Amino acid sequence: MSSPKDGSVQQTNSPETTSVQIILQKLQDLRGRLVEVTKAKVVDSAQDNKGEEGKPADEDEQKKEKEMHTQLDKACKELHYMIREFEKLKNFEDNLRKPLTTLEENVNDILNDLKVLRSSGGTLKQIEHNLKVLRSNITKVKIQIPLQHQASNLISDASRYLQATVASREGGDLPNLYEAAKKIEIEGSFYKEIQDKYDGLDTKLKLCLLCLAIFPDNAEIKKSLLRFWWLGERLIKHPNALEEKGKKDRVNDVLGVLIKEGFIEPIEKKSRLPATRYKMHPIVRSLLIRLAKEANFFDYDSKGIPTMDISACKKSCLIKSERLSHWFSKNPFPMKVEKQQEEAQKINSETQQKTDSKGQQNTNSENQQQKYQEHQREEKQLLRNLEELQTLFNISKQFPDLPEEKFSKMKGINVLYLGRWESTAERHMEVEKTEFLKGLKNMKKLRFFSLQGISGISKLPKSLGKLINLGFLDLKACHGLEELPKELGSLKKLTYLDISECYLIDNMPKQLSSLLELQVLKGFVISKNRHSCTLGNLATLSKLKKLTINVNSDEFSIDKAEEDLCRFQGLRKLRIAWGAGGDESPKLINKTKDEKKGNGNQETNGDKSKGHKGKQNDAAKPGPRKLKMPWGACGEGSSKSVPEKNLNDNKDAGKQNIEGAIKLVKLDLQCFPKLEPPRWLVPEKLASLKNLYIRGGRLSYLGESKGSEKWEVETLCLKYLTGVQINWKDLQTQFPKLTHFERVNCPGITFCPCDANGAWRNLEKGK
Template sequence: MSTQVLFTPSFQSPDRSLALLSYLNSGQVTPFQFFNEVIMPTFVCHAKHFPTDIDYVNHKSSSTTNSEEDSSSCNLQTILQKIQSDLIYIKKAYGRLKQWEDHLNRAIKDLALQSLHGASNERTETLENSSRPNFLHKLNETLRITSRLKELLSHPPRLSSESLKSMARAEFNLHHSLELQDLNLQNMTEESSAFKETKNAYDGLSDEEKPCFLCFSVFPENAVIKKKVLVHWWVGEGFIDTLGAEGKTAEETANKFFEKFTEKGLIKPEYKKRRPSADSCTMDPATRYAVIMLAKWYSFFDFDVDGNPTEDFTRSKRSCLVKTEEGSSILKLPCHFKQEEVQCMINVNEPNLDFRPDWFSKMKKVKVLQLGRWQSSAKHLIQVEDSKFLKGLKNMRDLRYLSLRGVSGISELPAAVCKLSNLMILNLNGCLHLEKIPQGIGSLKNLTHLDMYECYLMSHMPKGLALLSKLQVLKGFVIGEPRAAEGGRQPCKLADLSSLQNLTKLSIHVDKNKKSDAVERELISLADFKKLGSLSISWSRLYEQPKSTSLPKLIKLVSRPKLIKLASLPKLKSIKSSPSSMPPVSRSKASGSPSGPDLLKKLNLHYFPDSKIPDWLMQWKLGKLEKLHIRGGKLSDLRRGENVEVLRLKFLEELQMDWPSLHKLFPKLNYLEIFDCPNLSSMPCDNEGVWYQTKD
């Protein structure tokens, strides 16, 4: 009997069996979970179709008796059942180990956070007395978890034969209903149920919503996608306007799209710690495969046979940078076709932006350049060895959205950026080595979003920011002083921005090197920002320029930006906010009637250096404030927020309060999140530090 008979049983559904056979013959490494949950149950299910005249164990001749044939068949079933039982045992043991591994990761993370937070406050002791018991408790808890994990590795969990049989039946019932056609793109057809459902939902979308929905096709399977990434992309391509006909912002318009996609079951919102709103979403794999088919169908993007987006823009005006086993996609960018045809370029997972300057500069019609990372985690590293190619930006007069988020190796944004007259969104978030942006940035008259958050080497802001009349979102504004080497240029002051009538979201980084009186004068000017809806202020010391940093060190630095930020925080000296310490102009404003951003709905204070809330903040009307987040620092009291619904408190060792007192300050509170605030007592939070009140 040939081997071919043994390994090609006649399955009930030939197309499905061929799909599985094709996968197995592809040479790909089969993940254990896929083998255990798909291949093995399918094989067991169809084992009855094997010829019964073969002795699978002893390979005897065809002259065996019927009783021997029965024995052989019985041996086959016994072997299969034992294999499946062993696989279930392995899966169960791995699950237990994975659970304890997750516990250990969280415990060590908590220890690291508390230790690094201690570095944010300059202390004479390693740990203050108030936090020592809490730290020792966490240390003992971590020891317990590591000991338990070690024990499980030495003595894996035992399962009874009855448990294994029960689990085997459950596994069989679960996987018997799986459709192999939905496992990958190659097996999905226009006749599959997943494609038909997705296509019907797609047909029900408006002309504005359809291209927005097709953008989901380029993201990897099970990716958690920040909604903001999609919104900026949609604005860049012109799918939605920053300010629509009804006066709605791009975010408000996009939220309606996300709601519709969710209602149709096309995406799922991702909630973090049960927070009331979700800023990210995911897509079911089967739906994603269908979207890829639609995107390829309508020439929205080009994809390879496995459903991966490609750099090829000969069939579409959009290109993707995708790192594969074959190498960098940038090196494979078509050279014999006109780059002028490219209108959109999305970096899916390319870690090295080694563009040829002559190639890059020819993309004269491009509207969207998402070159930075779209992932939330900073572990996705992107670097440039030479940023000279960015000078080619001067030719991209149609560019509306440029993202260099998380790209290391860029120390200065070239003046060529100032030529981008149509640029609306500029994202420099997490460019850790960026020291300055050009003085001529004020020429970007259409700029609505500028994100410089976590650009820790920037010492000040250029005056040109005050000329950005359409600016709606500004993140990472620095209250600091120019370095001596920069010729003593006058930096942009916070008060200079008060004339920006469209500014609704502002985040500020206060340099601890700057004198407290000068800082306070600037912060008092926030009272003139009447349309501000979201405000974030962070106090810490700006970094000094590294004297000598090689590229490997730069990469290492980027790999742990959060740790560097916390560990580098300086001693937080109190800012004296008494009237006597304020200049005459400040006293005049402080003694006036209550003022402030009247429309403020969200306020974040990070590492506030004083124990008491300052006068400039106490004077504000905060009647519309709905969300308050205070992280780190020395605050020992809170001011009343009669309409605050969401409160998040982290690393506040000096804040002492019980639940009745806290709830009295915030009577409309329906969501509370607490982390490492040892002097908050009798709080109704769960083991994750979360309390929320369900709405009727």
């Protein structure tokens, strides 16, 4: 490969080899040669630095050698940085291939439409539509252009500044985008385009968008967090408990607009349809930070990092920093009021006793008095700012222990997010004391409160019941939490309660059944405690749409739960997970032993004992007769693999359940402990079911259909089911409307056209 005189690299490789690949190969070659020389010099230096009889060589020579090695190391590091950045460009180039192909197709469509228009006199309607699509796709590509390339187009001086900054930084980090954006001419085309789109939004949409600016660059933000935040700020309307079918979700509308305009992008997962997380491009965020500062929507420092200052605006963040904000510390002022008063009185008494230098002493007394009055004004202003504070969001603080005397002053706060917002649990959070939570009694306007992921909280104060306007309470992953207060039942406006991953809680207060506005309850525990709230108690919650249950009792019967589930009027999504205490396997084995001895109840277990006989060995070695019958009736004679008693029970139960049907749309079973499925897990009783997830457990087959009924399920996810055996053809027979299927570690499910991730999609039906 030869190089022209201007230093550029000629492309002599095949057409498939991109220019970025050539640059990468060249840089890697140069760095490799330098590294070899550096290693060789180190060896030579170690040998040559000793003169005769082991004496050190000349000190000046040693310094020169050391300086040379330092310069070589720096050159290697800079080449390594360039390689890393060009690897990013390579990924960027790969990601752009499909969008560029789409742009080419858009242009070809427009050109073809123009030919048709000129030849046969067609209409402009199709061309106008294609132009809109083209401009939208162009915007999506422009958003992905790296900052340096945009900077060079906007203003050359700023571009040179960026390049110089990159070369001088240690660790190879890119410069702060917010700092760089200030160097770039704001009137540039890209920033002007974003500004114009922002100006086109209504006020509430602007505020919804500015909420995302407080998160770090490329942060993945959960849709549920945005929903509760926006509802807490009253930026969107609260949906009705039982929404009509087809009624649009306002949160989806807002996110749809922000995606369409290029402000955010969805993060698509292979098993998530649609996306539930979003992120913002750092360049877009850098501009939004400036707009947020202009709107006094959170305060930011010169680097674009949110601050804890509450004097400039009514919204603040908790940030991990070396220096605490003056209001966050327990003693925000250097002198206590009492101490100031004592010193002022002391000065006055000394002034009266002494007659010499009277004028100077009066001056000192006046200065001290002025300082005292200034501190009083500052404290009054601080208390006023705390009372007017509307939002406090923990971005990065690890120990969010708020001063009790300051916490209790936040009377006007709407959103208090002290917990962890990240999807992962990498940031450990803990509080030493929980006395400050007693100040909740004064927060009558609080609508969204989160303690997610905070350790050190064993119980919640009774003052929690004073939050008369609280709509969303997030206690997820509070691993030290042992009990819920009975005062929880006083939260009459509560619509969302998350107590999942609170593993020490084994008792649910019966007052939960009085939360009549509750729509979502996550982490409900079924335990052996007789005083605990039961599934039947929750059936009175007519507005409950989503329920997740943790079973910690082997006395819980999934079959008997059918009666309670039929009583839920609005329940659409249900997840049941069995823990160690909810494993029914030992109970089944003991039952079988008793039946062999003749001690079992013949009326109850007579026929079932035949079905259970020997099943303690089924988990290790599937029996051919039982497991060959997969997902329901697949032909004549297939019912032989299922006990006749169960079939009759299903038929009778189906007749009794016509009026009180289970109206679930989504069902998720985790670690199911039995071989046989619930009796109500059949198409007749779950006619509305669209999403079925079964993950882990001992399940060997799905429920038996009593006739020709087929599942209405569109999304089916099966994971870690080693006992299930079925082929793809039979699976499609039972699930004719399937559009998305996922299989993970299910060796008995065969001949499935899944991809490397175990997923399959019917693109035609999924449109």
